Amino acid sequence: MSVPISTIVNGQSIDLAVDPRSTLVDLLREQLGLTGTHVGCRTASCGACTVVLDGNTVKSCCVLAAEADGRSVQTIEGHVDGERRARPGELDDVQEAFVQVQGMQCGFCTPGMVLSVRALLAANPDPTDQEAKAAIAGNLCRCTGYVNILRAIRRVADERAHAKESTDV
Amino acid sequence: MKHVGRSVPGRNNVISVAGAGTYVDDVRPAGRMIMAVLRSPHAHARIVRLDISAAAALPEVSLVLDGASLAADGIVVRPGGAFANFTVRQSDRVPLAVDVVRYVGEPVVAVVAVDLIAARAALELVDVEYAPLPVLADASAALTGQPLEQSWPDNVMVDYPFSKGDPDVVLAGSDRVRRGSLRCGRIAASPIEPRGIVASWDPYRETLTCWASTQSPHVLRTLLAATVGLSDSAVRVIQPQVGGAFGSKLPMFPEDVLATVASIRLGVPVAWTEQRNEYLTAAGHSRDVGCDYAVAFRPDGRITALTVDLVADLGAPTTVAGWAMCIVTAGCIPGAYQIDDVRVRMRGVVTNRGPWQAYRGFGKEVSCFVMERILDEVARATGVDRIEVRLRNFIPSSTFPYTQPCGWITDSGDYEGTLTEAAKLIDYADFERRRAEAREQGRTLGIGFAHELTPEGSSRPDSLMGGTDSATVRISPRGDVTVLTGVTSPGTGNETGIAQVVADALGCDLERVRVEQGDTASCPYGNGNYSSRSLTFGATSARLAADELRERIEAVAVSMLGTDAGRIRIEEGTVHGPHDATLTLDAVAAEIYRNPHGRHMTGLPPGLEATRSYRIPNVHHQPDVDGRYNQYPTWSFASAACVVEVDEETGVVRVEDFVLVHDSGEIVNPLLAEAQLHGAVLQGIGASLYEEISYDEDARPFAHTLREYTLPGARESLAPVIGHRSTPSPFTLDGRKGVGESGISAPAAAIASAIEDALREHDVRLSRAPFTPARVWAALNGGAA
Ligand code: FES
Ligand code: FES
Numbered sequence: 001m002s003v004p005i006s007t008i009v010n011g012q013s014i015d016l017a018v019d020p021r022s023t024l025v026d027l028l029r030e031q032l033g034l035t036g037t038h039v040g041c042r043t044a045s046c047g048a049c050t051v052v053l054d055g056n057t058v059k060s061c062c063v064l065a066a067e068a069d070g071r072s073v074q075t076i077e078g079h080v081d082g083e084r085r086a087r088p089g090e091l092d093d094v095q096e097a098f099v100q101v102q103g104m105q106c107g108f109c110t111p112g113m114v115l116s117v118r119a120l121l122a123a124n125p126d127p128t129d130q131e132a133k134a135a136i137a138g139n140l141c142r143c144t145g146y147v148n149i150l151r152a153i154r155r156v157a158d159e160r161a162h163a164k165e166s167t168d169v
Numbered sequence: 170m171k172h173v174g175r176s177v178p179g180r181n182n183v184i185s186v187a188g189a190g191t192y193v194d195d196v197r198p199a200g201r202m203i204m205a206v207l208r209s210p211h212a213h214a215r216i217v218r219l220d221i222s223a224a225a226a227l228p229e230v231s232l233v234l235d236g237a238s239l240a241a242d243g244i245v246v247r248p249g250g251a252f253a254n255f256t257v258r259q260s261d262r263v264p265l266a267v268d269v270v271r272y273v274g275e276p277v278v279a280v281v282a283v284d285l286i287a288a289r290a291a292l293e294l295v296d297v298e299y300a301p302l303p304v305l306a307d308a309s310a311a312l313t314g315q316p317l318e319q320s321w322p323d324n325v326m327v328d329y330p331f332s333k334g335d336p337d338v339v340l341a342g343s344d345r346v347r348r349g350s351l352r353c354g355r356i357a358a359s360p361i362e363p364r365g366i367v368a369s370w371d372p373y374r375e376t377l378t379c380w381a382s383t384q385s386p387h388v389l390r391t392l393l394a395a396t397v398g399l400s401d402s403a404v405r406v407i408q409p410q411v412g413g414a415f416g417s418k419l420p421m422f423p424e425d426v427l428a429t430v431a432s433i434r435l436g437v438p439v440a441w442t443e444q445r446n447e448y449l450t451a452a453g454h455s456r457d458v459g460c461d462y463a464v465a466f467r468p469d470g471r472i473t474a475l476t477v478d479l480v481a482d483l484g485a486p487t488t489v490a491g492w493a494m495c496i497v498t499a500g501c502i503p504g505a506y507q508i509d510d511v512r513v514r515m516r517g518v519v520t521n522r523g524p525w526q527a528y529r530g531f532g533k534e535v536s537c538f539v540m541e542r543i544l545d546e547v548a549r550a551t552g553v554d555r556i557e558v559r560l561r562n563f564i565p566s567s568t569f570p571y572t573q574p575c576g577w578i579t580d581s582g583d584y585e586g587t588l589t590e591a592a593k594l595i596d597y598a599d600f601e602r603r604r605a606e607a608r609e610q611g612r613t614l615g616i617g618f619a620h621e622l623t624p625e626g627s628s629r630p631d632s633l634m635g636g637t638d639s640a641t642v643r644i645s646p647r648g649d650v651t652v653l654t655g656v657t658s659p660g661t662g663n664e665t666g667i668a669q670v671v672a673d674a675l676g677c678d679l680e681r682v683r684v685e686q687g688d689t690a691s692c693p694y695g696n697g698n699y700s701s702r703s704l705t706f707g708a709t710s711a712r713l714a715a716d717e718l719r720e721r722i723e724a725v726a727v728s729m730l731g732t733d734a735g736r737i738r739i740e741e742g743t744v745h746g747p748h749d750a751t752l753t754l755d756a757v758a759a760e761i762y763r764n765p766h767g768r769h770m771t772g773l774p775p776g777l778e779a780t781r782s783y784r785i786p787n788v789h790h791q792p793d794v795d796g797r798y799n800q801y802p803t804w805s806f807a808s809a810a811c812v813v814e815v816d817e818e819t820g821v822v823r824v825e826d827f828v829l830v831h832d833s834g835e836i837v838n839p840l841l842a843e844a845q846l847h848g849a850v851l852q853g854i855g856a857s858l859y860e861e862i863s864y865d866e867d868a869r870p871f872a873h874t875l876r877e878y879t880l881p882g883a884r885e886s887l888a889p890v891i892g893h894r895s896t897p898s899p900f901t902l903d904g905r906k907g908v909g910e911s912g913i914s915a916p917a918a919a920i921a922s923a924i925e926d927a928l929r930e931h932d933v934r935l936s937r938a939p940f941t942p943a944r945v946w947a948a949l950n951g952g953a954a
Contacts, residue, residue: 021286030284035195036188038412040361041445045875048361076188091186099182102844106660107185108362108412114186133883140875142361142413143660145851146886148844 005069009034010078010085018065024058025049027065028075036076036111040140047139050112051075052082057119059138076111080118093156094118103152105143113139117153126157170741172669172679176840179662180684181410190410193365193382194442201367202231204428204441205288207278207295208451209270212306212521212868213317214299216268216277223294224280229287232431233295234279236267244430246396246421246488249632254798256328258321262488264423264430270299271317272485272523273870274450279427281439304521306868308459308482311518318486318519326483326492327517329499333574334510336465339474343465347546352937353535353917354861355457355482358528359880360659362412363443364452366425368432377404377433381425382411382418384659385697388633389420390689396426397433408687411659415852416527417453418659419490419699446873453491453526454862456938457482458498458535464543470553470561474510477502477539481515484522491525492517493629497532500575504540504622505584505806506562511574521868529852531700533623534914538938541619541918545925555618555922556592560585563620570787570899577624578799580787580906583896587808587830588620590892594828595810603812613815614825615927619918620808624801625701625907628788636788636802638702639693640710642671642718644777646762648742648755650675650682652714655695656707657687661909662841663703669837670708674715675722676739677754693780701907704837705803706783709902713781721773726757728769787900803898803906807831809850809915813923820946822858822924829915830892834906843891846912850889853916855881861939 002017009032018027023042028034028051037060040046044062051060052074074082080092094117097103104110113136120127120135127135132153133146141149184190221233239245240263248259266277278295282288305311311324318324340346366381377399383389386406394404411418424441432439443452460479466472481495499515548558563584564571571579596603600616607614628636641653652671658664664684672679685691695707719739727734730746737746744752758777760767765775787802812826829850836842859879863871872878889912897904921935924945933948 019286029194033197035191038192038362039194039442040363040412041875043445043874043876045445046361086187088189089183089187091183095186098186099178102178102182102840104182104185104660105179105662105844105848106360106362106411106413107181107190108192108360108660110185111188133886136883138882140361140880140882142359142415142852142880143848144844145847145849145889146883147847147888150883150886150888 003066005066007068008072010074011083020066022065024051024060024063024065024068027068028060034075034077038108038111040108045140047112047116048109050115050139052115057116076114093159094121097152097155101148101151101155103144103148109139109141113141113149120153121156125160127153172672173837175669175838177665177669177679177838179841180665180668192362192410192412193367193380196367196380196409198367198369198438201438201440202281202283202435203285203288204279204281204431204439205285205292206276206424206427206447207292208447209266209273209275209277211270211299211301212273212304213302214270215302216266216270216297217300218296218298220296221278223296224291227287227291227294229283230280230291231435232281234265234427234431236263236265239263239265239430240267244396244426246426248488258326259488260318260320260486264426272521273868274447274523275485276423276427279431281431281435304868306864306866307520308480308518311520312480324518325516326486326519327495327515329496330514331575332512336474336476336510336512339510340463340465340476343473345467345550346463346465347550348463349546350459350461350936351539351542352459353456353538354937354939355454356856356860357449357454357862357878358415358417359878360413360415360417363445363448364418364422364424365442366428367438367440368428369438370432370436372436375403377429379406379429380409381406383408383420384414384418384657384699385420386657386687386689387655387694388696389425391633392421393425393429397429405690408657414659414698415529416531416699419527422489445875449862449872449878450523450870453489453524454484455491455494455525455528456535458495460539462539462543464547466547466551468551470547470551470558472506472508472547472562475503475508476512479515481517482520482522483517484520484524486519487524489524489526491527494525494527494532498535500573500577501533501536501622501624502540503574504536505564505620506540507564513574522864523870527699529849529910530913531910534917537619537621537914538917542921542936545922556588556597559588559620576798577801578787579804580802580898580900581896582804582806583832583894584620584806586894587806587832590894591618591808591810591828591830594830594890594892595812595826597810613817613927614812615815615923615925616810616812617919617921617923617926618808618810619915619922621806621914623701623805623911623914625805625910626705626785626802627700628785628800628802630790630798634696634699637782637784638695638706638710639780639782640707640714641693641778641780642711642714644718644758646759648681648753648758650677652682652684652711653692654684654686654707654711655693655697656703657698658703659698661698661703661845662838663707665841666704666837667708667711671711671715674712675719677742681742701805701909705901705905705907706785708837710781710783712902713783714779717779717781718777721761721777722754722757724773725761725769726752729757729760785901803901805831805833805906805908805911807911807915809919811919811923813920813927815924815927815945817949820942820949822920822940822945824854824887824920827887827889828892829889829912830894831911832894832896833908833911834895834897834904836893842908845908846891847889849910849912850916851881851886853913854920856939857917857920858939859885
């Protein structure tokens with residue numbers, strides 16, 4: 001048994017049939033081959049499966065694939081503007097900062113973490129340490145102790161503020 | 170410019186941040202089928218009836234395996250690793266339960282189907298009837314209960330006693346003696362990526378290719394091949410990107426064998442990806458150790474005698490590597506402290522809890538907890554300051570190499586150096602003012618200390634975890650450098666560190682060095698990643714190979730420049746000779762390949778490729794007169810200091826500041842080394858406050874998801890202040906030691922110390938980690954903690 005859906009993934013319209021029992025992360029990974037979205041728990045606990053659904057971050061292990069019908073999904077493979085897939089090596093400033101300050105080790109949590117950090121900084125350009133911690137509280141990382149992830153957040157916030165200042169002047 | 174010592178970001182960062190990494194669950198060979206495993210819901214039961222026919226009859230199902238069929242085919246995992254000088258009992262194991270299940274989560278049936286949904290549906294149709302058997306719910310039940318293993322006289326798997334001097338006489342003659350009990354809760358390493366394997370049998374070539382989330386591809390290859398009856402050379406194991414391991418992905422697991430057997434039977438690739446509930450119940454735990462101790466001391470806090478009687482709950486007997494952690498726990502007592510009269514005994518017993526598997530710390534964290542709690546008790550009993558009591562008992566820096574009571578040989582140390590610096594960095598001198606200020610705001614603060622010892626580079630006799638590793642350095646005709654290494658990096662960054670070491674050895678640009686790891690088809694034999702060994706063993710092997718090539722390059726360059734040996738230097742890919750004459754390394758490489766019979770190559774071996782295996786010194790496998798051996802070549806150490814706030818109403822503890830001053834000898838890459846320490850410290854804090862695998866009285870586990878097994882999230886995190894000191898090892902090339910396991914041991918003892926200090930007016934004792942709000946509250950209100 002399967003149900004037809006149409007959805008937009010990383011800016012591209014897709015019509016396909018999904019098993020009504022399957023989840024959004026299965027749709028992305030198994031049917032579309034977008035393996036940058038990871039699975040660490042399937043109980044909405046770890047955040048490795050975080051994607052953006054209609055502008056909000058969700059844990060795609062706990063969203064049914066059928067729920068993507070008529071909505072738009074952005075994954076780590078997508079360009080930050082949501083209009084298309086990113087080209088290889090095309091990174092936004094959040095990803096750049098993760099690279100420079102070593103905001104990862106094994107990298108398994110990283111795609112979900114990047115999407116949560118993008119969402120945080122879009123909503124709150126100058127988060128306090130506590131706000132930053134709260135924003136990524138749903139994304140578990142076992143490697144970094146979060147230290148360099150929080151440094152990456154600070155770095156992007158500072159750089160953007162600096163860039164804004166210079167354009168404002 | 171020297172590359173070693175520079176903070177170069179990890180080489181795989183861009184791949185990870187783009188989501189472009191290939192983890193094992195991303196490996197999708199054509200025709201791949203999915204395996205799922207039915208597991209025991211009972212801690213101990215007889216399998217009365219097992220009927221797989223309904224599952225096997227489903228059209229989407231290709232294969233159903235049970236224990237009886239595997240046993241009939243001789244699929245049995247045999248234990249390895251011998252210890253000559255004490256008791257270790259092990260048994261053969263079939264990867265699926267035969268007749269009896271011995272823990273909740275034990276594999277009973279494996280199903281291979283077209284996809285996961287179909288495989289799970291098939292598991293539902295497996296008909297099993299169990300008759301429950303009496304349960305050994307914990308270590309004390311095991312010590313008195315019937316043997317779990319038919320062929321054993323009792324439930325003691327490991328019995329490791331050792332002593333030095335005569336502690337009983339000293340204890341009996343001392344009027345200052347304290348006795349107590351301590352306990353470390355059971356925990357699970359919990360990498361965010363679960364375990365997994367894709368096994369692919371090629372029926373025409375009769376070869377097996379496995380992609381596995383493993384730390385040790387070569388070792389997995391040998392173990393797998395032996396178990397399924399293939400030659401090693403018919404098996405290739407590839408380690409894709411690994412999403413964290415921390416020891417927990419050391420080979421070999423039952424599921425590795427099951428997927429392999431299934432692929433061979435079916436002739437198609439078979440993939441198994443672990444689910445989190447399988448991880449938490451069946452992939453292996455650590456700690457769960459209790460002890461009774463007695464310590465005698467002088468009024469100045471100097472310890473004169475110590476006895477520690479430990480019992481470890483090893484869970485159900487298995488063949489995975491974790492049980493050996495209890496040996497290390499015992500061997501690391503008294504660790505950093507010089508005590509003349511000591512007796513230690515470790516009994517590791519099997520129970521009906523989940524089995525043990527290796528986890529960062531590998532037993533040393535329990536020794537650290539035990540020793541540091543005892544030092545605090547002596548400080549309290551004598552009124553000597555907690556820093557001072559440690560300084561008075563530390564092994565003096567002048568006495569290294571130092572033989573531990575168990576016989577292991579500690580290479581080097583300057584424990585006073587790290588501890589005094591930790592006290593400085595946390596501003597111990599000013600703490601009473603800070604405490605008083607907080608008091609005025611109604612907050613209760615305490616300060617605590619702990620010192621950890623991290624023997625590393627574990628080199629066990631008669632095992633595939635010996636004291637060596639290998640590397641090949643290959644320079645191409647255009648001067649490009651490839652390093653193939655037997656060590657692996659499950660996210661630790663050693664590929665970056667190895668490249669730095671090789672670039673320095675060759676005098677070339679870092680960007681010219683590519684490091685390949687984790688493929689048995691291309692990399693020389695190595696034992697992989699564990700015991701903080703990747704730079705001490707892996708980078709040193711690579712450096713030896715690079716040195717060999719460097720010699721050849723220098724000889725050819727000298728000849729090409731028409732000068733004498735000793736009159737050239739190589740820097741950033743350029744050979745500088747006298748009178749500003751220069752030559753690129755690329756040109757030298759080209760000459761070596763293009764003119765092997767040319768005049769510059771006279772008397773030199775052709776080519777630019779070398780493989781070297783480094784056998785680390787300070788490992789002794791020929792027992793000395795006492796039958797002792799040394800399996801740990803280098804010993805890093807660290808001192809921790811922390812400030813905690815305790816909510817006296819609720820027992821909730823929050824770590825406010827954490828300082829870790831570590832000493833791992835020369836640091837190759839400070840950015841990556843610190844990143845390791847950040848992660849280790851938070852794992853240590855997790856095990857101190859939040860994480861515990863607990864069981865009910867029938868040995869049924871409470872934790873099936875990450876909602877019950879609570880890993881620290883960002884809100885529980887803090888940025889530790891890291892201090893570096895360097896006491897080089899006298900034994901290793903470049904004096905290097907490891908860093909991967911440092912930082913995880915000290916937090917539990919330091920936090921306990923700080924909580925007790927915060928509640929000092931109540932004379933509270935914290936003897937049992939983790940210090941959950943309930944335990945702290947109980948301790949505060951007169952109960953047991
Ligand atoms: S896999 Fe979705 S939250 Fe863990
Ligand atoms: S980098 Fe490994 S889990 Fe975050």
